[in-house]
Amino acid sequence: MMMSDKCKEHVDSCRFCWMCHHICPIGNATGLERNTARARALGISLVNREAIPLSDIMDNIYECACCSACVKECVTGWDPVMFTKETRLQAAMEGVLPEYINVLVDNCLETGNAYGITELDAKLAEAIAKHADKKNVVLFLGVDARYKVPEAAVKAIKVLEKVGVEFTVLAEEPTSGAQLEYLISAANETKEQMAACADVLNGFAKVVVYDPQDAKVFKREYKEWGVELNAEAVTFTTYLAELLAEGKLTATNSGKEVTYQDPFQLARDLGEIEEPRKVVSAFATLKEMLCNGKDTMWAGNILMKEWMNDVIVDVAKDRIRNAKGVGADTIVTASVSEYAALCSVEQLDVQIITLEDLILA
Ligand code: SF4
Ligand code: SF4
Structure with missing residues (x-):
């Protein structure tokens, strides 16, 4: 497989390391060794050394949410998301994407969305x-x-x-x-x-x-x-x-205790931690759960449900457990995808709402 020297270096540094295995939401949900950054690196390194074909590791390559929790955790600065994405690109170029991914890619190209939906509600x-x-x-x-x-x-x-x-x-x-x-x-x-x-x-x-x-x-x-x-x-x-700070969005604090699910894209990738908290705290009392802010734990998404629904439900269950751990009975979400994943868990203990629900209540 063609892989940049930079990625090869990251792969070879990760493949025998265990230091971030506890932080992977997918590994935590499945309990499987294969769902760690290290296992993914080991598979890629075997492909790079021509010991196995690229097609052998593709399922595993698509078992990563690219949530960057491992990247954040890595004290030595290695980046499993980078080598996972480069492997996906290479697989697309070599024509060895799994069939269930080909279908989604074709839908994206034909309809603009992976689900192939053309009609709006x-x-x-x-x-x-x-x-x-x-x-x-x-x-x-x-x-x-x-x-x-x-x-x-x-x-x-x-x-x-x-x-x-x-x-x-x-x-x-x-x-x-x-x-x-x-x-x-x-x-x-x-x-x-x-x-x-x-x-x-x-x-x-x-x-x-x-x-x-x-x-x-x-x-x-x-x-x-x-x-x-x-x-x-x-x-x-x-x-x-911003609208809240300008007085255009007016708020009454209901006193309701809620916890907030940081989307990793906002908290980790874009460094947006305080802004959503200002909004949530204006309408309710915020109680932080374990792993928040930059350390957030991904709660699942809609896209990956297309090929690993049961695992995503388990990922969402883990996050609901974190909320229950601090006694929260409401999770406020800011990602529509995490909202859908959390709502797909059959449970009655914790209410799942969006930021808009909180504002419009
Ligand atoms: S990202 Fe860092 S902590 Fe995780 S496996 Fe690689 S080297 Fe180890
Ligand atoms: S990016 Fe997220 S899902 Fe992928 S290996 Fe790292 S922690 Fe796990």
Whole structure:
């Protein structure tokens, strides 16, 4: 397999190390040695040494959420996310992606979302239609909210309506490229989707990004890969915190005790820790759970449910256990994908709500 010298160095440094195995949400959910950064590195190193074919390790390569908990934990600065993504890119170029990933990639290319959905939910379409006029600010919903959790997208629109800001929502929203970035990394197809999206968004002054996964690629990968997004990209949570500080979003603290689930894309990748806490604390009493802020533990997502649903449910169960551990009976989410994963656990002890639910209550 073609792999950069930089990645090979990271692979060879990780392959016999155990130091971050306790931090992997997938490894913790499955209890399997294969779900550690080290095991993934060992598999890649065997491919690099031509001991096994690349196709032999591909299932394992797609058992990583790329949540960067191991990267954060690594005191020596090695990066399993980097070599995992480079392996995905190489597998795409060599035509050895698992069939279940090929299907999702094809859907992304044909429909703009990995699920292959083309119709919007009627209520969401109605809510979007009210904001068809061109304003300076565009609310970017993202594919998970638009096609998988439309009720959350409707509430996000309602929150901005409540505040009274003028904004556009695109009926034909381009895909950010975030799903392809996760599935096949820096392929030409990913960059083409990103460039097409930037072209549309550059017609606005500000993009309020609802989904943290989109926010991460707008603010990080676009820059890294030279995709010019001239519009100012601001996360939905930071935008709410700004509106709160300006007195445009008014809050009454209900006194309800809640805990907050930091999306890793916001807390770890973008360093956004305080902004969502300001919003949550304005409406409720915040009780921190184990592993918060930069140390957050991923609570699952919608995309990986496509090929490892049971594991994602177990990942979400672990996070609900963390909330129960501090006596919290409500988890406030800021990622629509984590919200869906947490809601997929059959349980009655902990209520799962979005930041918008908290504001609109
Ligand atoms: S990322 Fe760091 S701690 Fe984790 S396996 Fe690699 S070298 Fe060890
Ligand atoms: S990026 Fe996350 S899911 Fe992947 S090995 Fe590291 S901790 Fe586990």
